[in-house]
Amino acid sequence: MPAPIILPDIGETTALPPIQKSFMVTPEIEGVLTKFIEHFYNVFDSSNRQPLLEAYHEQVRFSLTAAAGANAPAHIRAIFSQYIRDSRNLLRIDDGNLRVKLLKQGKLATVAFLNEMPQMQHDTSSFQVDVSRAEPNLLAFTVHGVFKDVQNKSGDQPLIAFSRFFITVPNPATGCLIVNDELCLRPPTSNQKRTAFCIAAPTPSPSPVTVPVGSPSQGLTPEQQAMVQQFILDSEMNADWSLKCLQENNWDYPASGQVFLQLKQNGSIPPEAFVK
Known part of the structure; x- marks a missing residue:
């Protein structure tokens, strides 16, 4: 004789909340x-x-x-x-x-x-x-x-x-x-x-970045000026010394950063490099 089928008593069906595309807490x-x-x-x-x-x-x-x-x-x-x-x-x-x-x-x-x-x-x-x-x-x-x-x-x-x-x-x-x-x-x-791409989106553009007024930006491309500006922020050196470091390392940003860190660790960067 087959065993009787036992079904769980789940009560009334509860509607699930709507699906959220994103969850950002607050x-x-x-x-x-x-x-x-x-x-x-x-x-x-x-x-x-x-x-x-x-x-x-x-x-x-x-x-x-x-x-x-x-x-x-x-x-x-x-x-x-x-x-x-x-x-x-x-x-x-x-x-x-x-x-x-x-x-x-x-x-x-x-x-x-x-x-x-x-x-x-x-x-x-x-x-x-x-x-x-x-x-x-x-x-x-x-x-x-x-x-x-x-x-x-x-x-x-x-x-x-x-x-x-x-x-x-x-x-x-x-x-x-x-x-x-x-x-x-x-x-x-x-x-x-x-x-995908059913909704038109604006064409992204790089953030406008300029080298501070008074710095040696003559002849630099917009990309080089952006690199100088970022190097100023990362190294805390002034524009002249940031530009010098990048130029001496052929505008290789990671290499310039490694050279800067090594020179700073050795105490080889003069105090005027940080005067802005």
């Missing part, structure tokens, strides 16, 4: 994150990512993970190959030394790496922001969305999905200062393909 946090994310990706999608230095902590850690999928067609694997070579996918890389090498440590190394990434255009209307931890001195959140690789050599602009996890601390100037940045890339879903 209106105050939403205001801070909306402004920060807008500025961050406006600069990231511009032709000059150097101003992103102001968004990163001195000891920031950055890692990239990219996966095309085991059964991805050849053209998808080709698109992702430029990202996978720098990917710190722990399921793929079991060499401890290589794992450490692929982890970008410090804001100079991080922004130098970001500068080498292809030119992108993010669809800001696709962004979903989920705050996982919110404390007075720490804010952790993930940005999900899609972007186009507008620099693809094939002439196509492939669509790539991403999730980017940030751990930040408060910063009066930018709202957030990034101490950890984990970027994960993957092929988009069918729904993301269907809805």
Whole structure:
């Protein structure tokens, strides 16, 4: 004789709350994150990512993970190959030394790496922001969305999905200062393909940055002037010495930063370099 079917007594059906596109805890946090994310990706999608230095902590850690999928067609694997070579996918890389090498440590190394990434255009209307931890001195959140690789050599602009996890601390100037940045890339879903870039967004442009009045900016390109301005902020040296350091290192910003740190540690920088 078959056993009787016993069904749970669940009572009345309760309607679930509506799905939220993003979760940002409070209106105050939403205001801070909306402004920060807008500025961050406006600069990231511009032709000059150097101003992103102001968004990163001195000891920031950055890692990239990219996966095309085991059964991805050849053209998808080709698109992702430029990202996978720098990917710190722990399921793929079991060499401890290589794992450490692929982890970008410090804001100079991080922004130098970001500068080498292809030119992108993010669809800001696709962004979903989920705050996982919110404390007075720490804010952790993930940005999900899609972007186009507008620099693809094939002439196509492939669509790539991403999730980017940030751990930040408060910063009066930018709202957030990034101490950890984990970027994960993957092929988009069918729904993301269907809805991507359906809402027109303004073309991003680099933040206007100029070298202070009275500094030796004659003959510099806008990119070089932006580098000088950022070096002034990072090194706390005046415009003359910041320009001198960059010129002597062939406008290689990370190399200039390393030389500055070494000279400062050795006490080889004269006091007048910091007089503004």
